[in-house]
Amino acid sequence: MKPFNILVLLLAGLLIAGCSSKGDKKAQQPLALEKISSEVKLQREWSASVGVGQGKLWNRLSPAIEGGQLFVADAAGLVVALDRYTGKKSWQRKLKKVEVSGAIGAGAGQVVLGTLAGEVIALDAATGNELWRSNIGSEVLAAPAVNDRVVVVQTQDDRLIALDAFTGARRWVYESTPALLTLRGTSTPLLTDYLVYAGLSTGKVVAVELEHGLPVWEQRIAIPSGRTELERMVDIDGSLTVKDGVLYVSAFNGHTAGLDEQTGRILWQREGSSIGAVAQGYGNAYVSLDSGEIEAIDERSSTVLWRNEGLLRRQPTGLGVLSSYVVTADLEGYVHLLSQVDGRFVARTRVDNKGVRVRPLVEGGWMYIYGNGGKLVALTIK
Numbered sequence: 001m002k003p004f005n006i007l008v009l010l011l012a013g014l015l016i017a018g019c020s021s022k023g024d025k026k027a028q029q030p031l032a033l034e035k036i037s038s039e040v041k042l043q044r045e046w047s048a049s050v051g052v053g054q055g056k057l058w059n060r061l062s063p064a065i066e067g068g069q070l071f072v073a074d075a076a077g078l079v080v081a082l083d084r085y086t087g088k089k090s091w092q093r094k095l096k097k098v099e100v101s102g103a104i105g106a107g108a109g110q111v112v113l114g115t116l117a118g119e120v121i122a123l124d125a126a127t128g129n130e131l132w133r134s135n136i137g138s139e140v141l142a143a144p145a146v147n148d149r150v151v152v153v154q155t156q157d158d159r160l161i162a163l164d165a166f167t168g169a170r171r172w173v174y175e176s177t178p179a180l181l182t183l184r185g186t187s188t189p190l191l192t193d194y195l196v197y198a199g200l201s202t203g204k205v206v207a208v209e210l211e212h213g214l215p216v217w218e219q220r221i222a223i224p225s226g227r228t229e230l231e232r233m234v235d236i237d238g239s240l241t242v243k244d245g246v247l248y249v250s251a252f253n254g255h256t257a258g259l260d261e262q263t264g265r266i267l268w269q270r271e272g273s274s275i276g277a278v279a280q281g282y283g284n285a286y287v288s289l290d291s292g293e294i295e296a297i298d299e300r301s302s303t304v305l306w307r308n309e310g311l312l313r314r315q316p317t318g319l320g321v322l323s324s325y326v327v328t329a330d331l332e333g334y335v336h337l338l339s340q341v342d343g344r345f346v347a348r349t350r351v352d353n354k355g356v357r358v359r360p361l362v363e364g365g366w367m368y369i370y371g372n373g374g375k376l377v378a379l380t381i382k
Helices: 011-019
Strands: 042-049 064-066 069-073 078-083 089-094 100-107 110-115 119-124 130-135 150-154 160-164 170-174 195-199 204-209 215-220 241-243 246-250 255-260 266-271 279-281 284-288 294-298 304-308 320-322 325-329 334-339 345-350 361-363 366-370 375-381
Touching (some): 064 361, 069 100, 078 110, 110 150, 119 150, 160 195, 246 279
Antiparallel strands (some): 064 069, 069 078, 100 110, 110 119, 119 130, 150 160, 160 170, 246 255, 255 266, 284 294, 294 304, 320 325, 334 345, 366 375
16 A cells, blocks of 8 residues: 555544544634624626535635636536636536546646546547546546646646646656655646646655656755654645745645745745645735634745734635735635735625635636535625
8 A cells, every 4th residue: 555545634624623622612613703894895796506516525626717718627527618707608528437636727728637546637628528538547636737738747646747738648757755644635736838846745845847857956845743643744735826936835734935936945934834825915925824814924024914813713725816805715615805914804705605625716806716515606806
């Protein structure tokens, strides 16, 4: 049995039950939301239902955008393309006997997804017709990254595999030894013109040359420590982000950090455990901690500018930035809008009573929330 198969923890049990004693049920409950005075309106532009949504496993099936189209898949193999402004369905395709686990990647006229069985499937973005399938032999738990040359997938056992974008043929494999005990999930590979970045279960970020898969640099964000295997887990599961030459990353039981994208040198870092994607704006980095706190970190000094504790134990998703606000969603399906200036809540709405675990997708003044039960909602600010 491979090391990563020894035990994979479900995040819900880890974050809720693991933080307090069994006898203290109240301390395990999500913090009740306090009433807020809405300062702006979250306008629901359209909504749609997408099959079974995230399914019964701890999937994080994020939607993807290419051009004016929004693509989304459910856990049972339903793939849907919609006009991202109107919600009108362009096409849908049901992939038979497919359990989707790796979300949607879109680019270069293709929609690509990964499965529990270790398949990568590419569809034509205009029609939904299948273009190719490639069996990579390992479970895929994050969206493939796509450009006009390659599709790069990260497997649960910390391998990066590059496939030809037109044929699905394997071009190279980057091997890495996974941690003994990991969370269920991986970060999504991030492509630039020449490099691919990935966060690993060992608490490292790696940069790999895109053409041949040769390592360029690696940097450790978290160091395993503690007496138990749980305490020593240091997964990087949140999506990586690059802006103005800075690579943003966060790690479980580790740090939130900004790295030089060319060299991997740590420009700043702040201790704090998170498995969510980091957002950036106003010269600050924003992170949702595993405790449920939302923090704004000054990138120049690594100090916390503000902290919002209103979502304690509510499992807020990774963050997005929309206009002058930070957006997240939680385990009860509420979407929260916070001010970038001081972190106060300025708006709230509920989209799916089965909860939300995937990061809001923000693009061009719109945000898209995909709930666990399959509710897909497009929101704007009024």
